[in-house]
Amino acid sequence: MERYDRIISLIWIALGIGQCMESWVLLGLGSVSEPGTGFMPFVVGLVIIVLSVILLLESSIEVKKNPGRKVSLWSDTHWRRVIYIVILLLAYALLLPKLGYLIATFLVLVFLLKSGEPIKWPAAIIVGILTSTISYLVFGIWLSVSFPKGILSF
Amino acid sequence: MKKQVLIHWVLGLVIFFFTIPHALAAEGFPTKPLELIVPFAAGGGTDVMCRTMVARAASFLSNQPVVVVNKTGAATVAASRYVLDGRNDGYTLYSTSTSSMMIVPLMQKTDFSWRDFMGIAQVLRGGDGFFVRTDFPHNTLEKFIAYAKQNPGKIKYTSAGTGSTTHLAMEGFAAAVGMDIKHIPTKGDAEAVMAILGGHVVAASGSLTPYKPHLESGKLKCLAQYGVERDKLFPQIPTFKEQGIDVIVDLWRWVVVPKGVAADRVKILAAAFKNILHDKETLASLEKVGNPVTYLPPEEYENVMKASEVAMAKLLKIAKMEGK
Amino acid sequence: MDLFTNLYQGFQIGLSPINLIYCFIGVLLGTLIGVLPGIGPSAAIALLLPTTFRVSPVSAIIMLAGIYYGAMYGGSTTSILVNIPGEAASVVTCLDGYQMARKGRAGPALGISAFGSFIAGTLSVVGLMILAIPLSNVALKFGFPEYFAIMCLGLSIVSYLGRGSIFKALTMAALGVSISFIGMDVVVGKPRFDFGLLVLGDGVGLIPLLMGLFGIAEVLSNMEQKSLAREIFQAKIKGLLPSARDWIDSLGAIFRGSVLGFFLGILPGGGAVISSFISYAVEKKVSKHPERLGTGAIEGVAGPESANNAATGGAFIPLFVLGIPSNVAMALLLGALMIHGLQPGPLLLKQHPEIFWGTVASMYLGNAMLLVLNLPLIGVWVKLLRVPYKILFPMILLFCLIGAYSVNNNPADMLVMLFFGVLGYLLRKYGYELAPLVLAFVLGPQMEQAFRQSLILSDGSFAIFFTRPISAAAMGLAVFLLITAVIPTFRVKREKMETA
Numbered sequence: 001m002e003r004y005d006r007i008i009s010l011i012w013i014a015l016g017i018g019q020c021m022e023s024w025v026l027l028g029l030g031s032v033s034e035p036g037t038g039f040m041p042f043v044v045g046l047v048i049i050v051l052s053v054i055l056l057l058e059s060s061i062e063v064k065k066n067p068g069r070k071v072s073l074w075s076d077t078h079w080r081r082v083i084y085i086v087i088l089l090l091a092y093a094l095l096l097p098k099l100g101y102l103i104a105t106f107l108v109l110v111f112l113l114k115s116g117e118p119i120k121w122p123a124a125i126i127v128g129i130l131t132s133t134i135s136y137l138v139f140g141i142w143l144s145v146s147f148p149k150g151i152l153s154f
Numbered sequence: 155m156k157k158q159v160l161i162h163w164v165l166g167l168v169i170f171f172f173t174i175p176h177a178l179a180a181e182g183f184p185t186k187p188l189e190l191i192v193p194f195a196a197g198g199g200t201d202v203m204c205r206t207m208v209a210r211a212a213s214f215l216s217n218q219p220v221v222v223v224n225k226t227g228a229a230t231v232a233a234s235r236y237v238l239d240g241r242n243d244g245y246t247l248y249s250t251s252t253s254s255m256m257i258v259p260l261m262q263k264t265d266f267s268w269r270d271f272m273g274i275a276q277v278l279r280g281g282d283g284f285f286v287r288t289d290f291p292h293n294t295l296e297k298f299i300a301y302a303k304q305n306p307g308k309i310k311y312t313s314a315g316t317g318s319t320t321h322l323a324m325e326g327f328a329a330a331v332g333m334d335i336k337h338i339p340t341k342g343d344a345e346a347v348m349a350i351l352g353g354h355v356v357a358a359s360g361s362l363t364p365y366k367p368h369l370e371s372g373k374l375k376c377l378a379q380y381g382v383e384r385d386k387l388f389p390q391i392p393t394f395k396e397q398g399i400d401v402i403v404d405l406w407r408w409v410v411v412p413k414g415v416a417a418d419r420v421k422i423l424a425a426a427f428k429n430i431l432h433d434k435e436t437l438a439s440l441e442k443v444g445n446p447v448t449y450l451p452p453e454e455y456e457n458v459m460k461a462s463e464v465a466m467a468k469l470l471k472i473a474k475m476e477g478k
Numbered sequence: 479m480d481l482f483t484n485l486y487q488g489f490q491i492g493l494s495p496i497n498l499i500y501c502f503i504g505v506l507l508g509t510l511i512g513v514l515p516g517i518g519p520s521a522a523i524a525l526l527l528p529t530t531f532r533v534s535p536v537s538a539i540i541m542l543a544g545i546y547y548g549a550m551y552g553g554s555t556t557s558i559l560v561n562i563p564g565e566a567a568s569v570v571t572c573l574d575g576y577q578m579a580r581k582g583r584a585g586p587a588l589g590i591s592a593f594g595s596f597i598a599g600t601l602s603v604v605g606l607m608i609l610a611i612p613l614s615n616v617a618l619k620f621g622f623p624e625y626f627a628i629m630c631l632g633l634s635i636v637s638y639l640g641r642g643s644i645f646k647a648l649t650m651a652a653l654g655v656s657i658s659f660i661g662m663d664v665v666v667g668k669p670r671f672d673f674g675l676l677v678l679g680d681g682v683g684l685i686p687l688l689m690g691l692f693g694i695a696e697v698l699s700n701m702e703q704k705s706l707a708r709e710i711f712q713a714k715i716k717g718l719l720p721s722a723r724d725w726i727d728s729l730g731a732i733f734r735g736s737v738l739g740f741f742l743g744i745l746p747g748g749g750a751v752i753s754s755f756i757s758y759a760v761e762k763k764v765s766k767h768p769e770r771l772g773t774g775a776i777e778g779v780a781g782p783e784s785a786n787n788a789a790t791g792g793a794f795i796p797l798f799v800l801g802i803p804s805n806v807a808m809a810l811l812l813g814a815l816m817i818h819g820l821q822p823g824p825l826l827l828k829q830h831p832e833i834f835w836g837t838v839a840s841m842y843l844g845n846a847m848l849l850v851l852n853l854p855l856i857g858v859w860v861k862l863l864r865v866p867y868k869i870l871f872p873m874i875l876l877f878c879l880i881g882a883y884s885v886n887n888n889p890a891d892m893l894v895m896l897f898f899g900v901l902g903y904l905l906r907k908y909g910y911e912l913a914p915l916v917l918a919f920v921l922g923p924q925m926e927q928a929f930r931q932s933l934i935l936s937d938g939s940f941a942i943f944f945t946r947p948i949s950a951a952a953m954g955l956a957v958f959l960l961i962t963a964v965i966p967t968f969r970v971k972r973e974k975m976e977t978a
Contacts, residue, residue: 367823
């Protein structure tokens with residue numbers, strides 16, 4: 001249990017409260033003999049609150065015992081790379097309909113490859129072309145997954 | 155003289171060139187496979203019926219197959235939206251039913267309705283009923299109603315799902331005769347069948363097909379059908395109407411296309427489906443899966459839809475299930 | 479004796495050359511498709527159903543059974559190799575299977591998975607032979623309260639799944655149930671918690687969730703590591719097949735998993751999923767070194783894999799005896815039978831016993847075929863892992879993207895997957911286990927539905943869960959398990975506080 005566990009417990013508590021509120025107000029709890037839409041979500045929301053309070057207590061006790069420790073989970077990691085990859089994937093999802101499968105896949109593959117351990121451009125481009133074409137054949141043609149065509153219509 | 159000939163020639167050519175694309179378009183259709191969108195999951199009743207129906211469609215559509223595509227989600231709304239927002243070039247067909255075109259739009263007040271589609275062919279009509287356990291002491295319609303009236307809220311029944319034709323029919327039935335029965339929602343006929351077989355409920359409302367084996371084995375009895383007339387496969391079961399209860403829940407299935415498809419393509423599709431639904435082999439297979447065909451041509455679409463809409467709206471009101 | 483003549487007849491049908499070929503094709507196609515992302519057994523059957531139209535009913539069923547088993551095994555393959563479960567029943571396999579792969583033991587993992595499935599399949603055939611009719615009656619006794627109780631029991635197992643704090647695991651379970659609330663409410667038919675997004679209108683898809691939480695999150699975790707050139711699967715491949723030691727470790731798990739799976743599989747809805755989780759928990763409880771589970775213990779693969787295969791055998795009971803499909807794949811099988819003019823139900827057994835027994839025999843053959851087909855393939859899969867991770871990871875990501883997209887041909891599903899990918903990555907970083915979330919997510923909808931159905935049935939009385947024998951037993955066990963799991967934590971806390 002570390003410091004950050006306390007913060008996360010607070011997040012869960014907030015989530016639980018939000019869920020309870022939404023269940024009560026917007027969805028209606030109904031009666032016990034005819035439970036409404038919000039009934040179970042409300043109960044589960046309560047459970048979340050209880051559990052996260054316990055977690056909060058747990059981590060608070062731990063932190064009190066070892067006040068000096070401050071563990072950063074983010075030092076010595078490539079967190080920038082992680083964000084970059086997420087952005088690339090986001091872009092893929094958004095641009096796929098506009099660019100069409102082959103182009104979008106090729107681009108995302110090349111950029112993903114470059115984001116990892118060092119790899120030369122020619123190699124990345126070749127892998128990109130091969131993978132996008134083969135995957136298109138396997139999924140698009142053989143399995144008839146209907147990929148978007150994109151403005152260049154392929 | 156020469157000038158006239160020239161003008162005639164030019165006129166002729168102009169007309170010729172203007173009609174070619176039109177003619178080619180008509181003749182060339184379809185030039186690639188068509189899609190039949192089904193708003194339910196693979197393996198379900200609708201899905202099986204559609205796949206059986208189009209198994210031999212290619213021979214009536216210039217050798218282009220019709221591929222079933224399942225688009226589940228949001229109680230058929232996702233599929234309806236997919237069809238409406240897509241291209242209306244005639245290559246996308248949609249399998250609709252009372253549920254997706256009447257009940258859901260009325261209950262959820264969607265921004266689309268059956269008017270946004272054009273009918274190609276009616277496939278079938280009818281097929282739901284109301285069942286009780288044979289060992290339930292009040293197992294005739296009169297006894298059942300009497301018992302329910304004397305014990306309000308005691309009888310619990312299952313249906314094929316909230317908002318389905320089967321649910322609607324029972325609520326309408328209850329309202330029409332003035333009894334208080336409670337609906338237990340399930341996710342489909344399969345679950346409902348287990349519940350009634352296990353004795354957890356005594357009554358169920360559902361499509362005739364999944365209950366058929368248990369009618370035959372004698373465990374369950376069907377007290378009434380919901381359609382306008384008796385279903386072809388169950389001629390021995392009387393309808394509600396015949397027994398004096400003015401509740402008709404018409405389950406129909408149509409193949410439609412979104413509005414805006416070129417008229418000549420609609421014609422080709424209509425003709426093709428007419429042939430498909432009169433094809434001996436297709437008819438036999440469809441009967442085997444419990445879906446005997448009752449064909450109607452596109453001209454009847456509006457009539458059927460209008461009548462259905464009025465009836466459903468009325469029933470939803472009586473059953474207190476209208477959308478908010 | 480009648481039983482044996484029936485089975486013998488069944489085998490005669492199954493072993494005819496043409497049916498063997500269909501079985502082989504089915505298993506082959508099923509495995510190939512099952513390995514592909516987003517396509518589990520149900521989708522595989524749906525895709526290949528048209529190919530069975532031209533064929534006789536028995537052959538069609540045999541082929542479909544082959545496809546089903548093949549696809550299930552394909553799903554396990556990806557769980558072990560790249561930590562991406564093919565479907566919910568393969569999630570537990572990821573826990574130890576993937577860890578084994580990282581230690582160079584992908585071969586034994588895949589092998590024991592195949593062998594375990596085969597043995598479980600055999601045992602479930604035996605079970606079918608003897609217990610089909612009596613068990614179907616038992617299945618019918620499970621009404622709404624009983625279902626709810628079983629789900630509660632399944633969730634209480636959550637406490638045994640993780641290696642960390644119990645409360646964190648329970649929180650994940652609660653979160654999983656909450657996520658499952660997103661979408662259409664079965665009772666009222668109106669959407670809830672969907673934040674106004676159409677893609678969430680029908681809830682969070684299982685495939686985007688799985689791909690995100692396991693596939694994407696795993697890649698992101700690996701990519702954040704600074705340890706340079708750390709080949710993720712660099713350890714020398716230690717043999718392709720399970721060793722003698724492996725067999726000794728796994729035999730008990732296989733047997734326990736098979737029994738568990740078979741009986742749980744009879745219940746409609748999630749039989750395979752629940753049984754795989756429960757099997758894992760049982761192995762942990764039974765093991766002399768419970769902390770090994772989760773780091774690459776072969777029992778953690780053998781048990782669940784056997785369980786989910788045996789559950790398939792169990793699922794045939796309601797289908798054939800009552801005509802009721804217990805899951806989507808069975809529903810497809812039902813559809814296939816109907817297209818061929820056969821309606822399963824009490825009469826089918828009487829009128830066409832050869833269909834039932836032919837299917838039983840073909841299931842068995844399918845299992846055997848799976849073994850024959852896949853053992854050689856293990857070598858191929860393992861070679862695949864030798865591809866340097868820096869080239870492999872974009873392909874894994876693409877794999878996930880296509881998988882999420884192909885469920886509904888909707889790019890928005892990829893965004894859902896991405897969301898869960900980031901969420902999974904963060905959760906793991908902060909010490910939360912993901913398996914409880916998935917189990918709860920899968921069980922959530924059924925739990926809620928069973929709960930509400932029970933309350934309507936009982937007119938609002940909660941007593942219904944405790945007055946009916948089966949339900950009371952299951953609820954009691956669930957409470958017991960939860961309490962015994964939580965108490966040690968309190969005891970430790972008390973000790974810690976005293977020494978503070």
